[in-house]
Amino acid sequence: MIDPFKKLSLDELCRKIAENKKTLILYHVRPDADAVGSAFALRELFRVMEIPAYCACSDDIPERLLFLADGVQGSAILDDDMKIDYERIISVDSASPSQLGSLFERLHRDVDIMIDHHAKGTVYADNYIDPTAAATGEIIYRMARRMVELKYIDRIPERTLNCLYAAISADTGCFKFSNTTPQTMRIAAELIEADVDFSRINTLLYDSKPLIQLKAEGEAIYRLRTYMDGRISSVVFPYSLKCSLGASSEHLETLIDVARSVEGAEVSFVVKQNTEEKLFNVSMRSAGDIDVSEICARFGGGGHQRAAGCRLVAESAESAEKKVLEEIIKKF
Template structure:
């Protein structure tokens, strides 16, 4: 599916919700579908499956849905509650009266789900500073992870008596979301509050070392192969301040790697001395559609760079999908030029 980038007035303005109101709404017994963004990361999966367990603990049916399956390394966050997150797996014997999305800033991030759920989403819970809101929303850009917002909601649900306890599996999911979106508490989005959440989760019994081991302790050999090829593809611009990794479809085919093995490439490029902006361009199939991930360690606002191509994200971590270029090199040139405006 190819969603056109939307202008600021393409969608109506939606109501801003407070945490308290969202907690009260969630406490109303309603069978709930929880949507999260395509090509899910630890925060998307963690936030969705934490919320699922909170709703279940309040006695409601809840089900997590995504345009893609959860990658193997994150499947422990599903706690065996679902075999699949694809729409085809949604139980048909329940009347799903409510739809909530988590960690998803724009319709395009929902991928194929948008066609089904456009106009049917009751509430979005998110932490991205830039995006295109598509439902009444609780968006807190100061939260390091969407899971940090879910943490607050869980404690608010406990405080108002809607929950009698917080399932330990929900805390594991919240911790994993915090951990992944902060690069294990290394990025500039970490605040005193992030550490307080982590400390409270630790105190509540979350085994942080075990979760970190599951998230980062080992990687598939195919990912290592992908990283090797990605490093060989590196080129630099603006005297080494911009690093670009390319992963064309032919290379994916040749190495037998899949998209989930390519997610670390941009962070490798970011780790190079002198690099202020790292870019990874991937070609998921033979079409001239390029997925672009960006990371900044200097003063460049990559969410603005990606917004120029219809994407978005955070100041130091953002993404977009490039559809208007005849070749990967043309796409690289356009992204580098856009970054250059800020250097």
């Protein structure tokens, strides 16, 4: 089959971006800092080129990432009755249509350009995809730098630089994950030379959490369990506990980091019950060779080899844990 979509070179991408067209920028559901940072970095580039641009997502921006969007949630969500006048759509950090959520259907699937760094996915538009980039923010930075060389812009605006630093820092776990490359570090160095507020950004991303979230982590530490001589670790977090803490789902996002911090744990998982329903969300991580996306696929979920998730129906959080554990043990 002939690929209906074109792979763009960096210069072609720059030329297209500089076209004066009202632009809608989309980013993926359950947005992370790479998605939000890349989208708002791009929006700022359009602003200096005096091209109208608007960012939209099927989900809200998490509270802790609102600093990347100037604190404006309203600029991120596309209401049903909101008519946005646009001439093209650009997506960032979104490897497959499903990652764009309901907006993809509502906008009649007509994305014009996708900019992404995921190796696997379903291509849905003309694209610039570079899996060697640690973050989509890295690609946007290279693009912005080239746009200066090609004289589409005089310089990269400060807001863009700050958003891109946050995007790259987040996707590399503050430059410590294995996707960090010499190129990532060189870009980070250029960003620091350009005076980005890296210390503040890293504090906001990693060293500052709502009290409720810390209390939830405390409960998780207390509830840690290990199996198979410590090679598997888990946390079970029932709805009643979530209610008693007054926690939102966002407050429970770091529980998996608690589980995977246990020394010697090769597979870690968290079972969370977000509502009264007997439906359980599972996050899973692998520290070694076991492919957790295969385990999650058994329950209809998926993800990457070392980070995956799924949902399952069970009588209780305990029995959900048991079902998941049985599948994990088969891999040992």
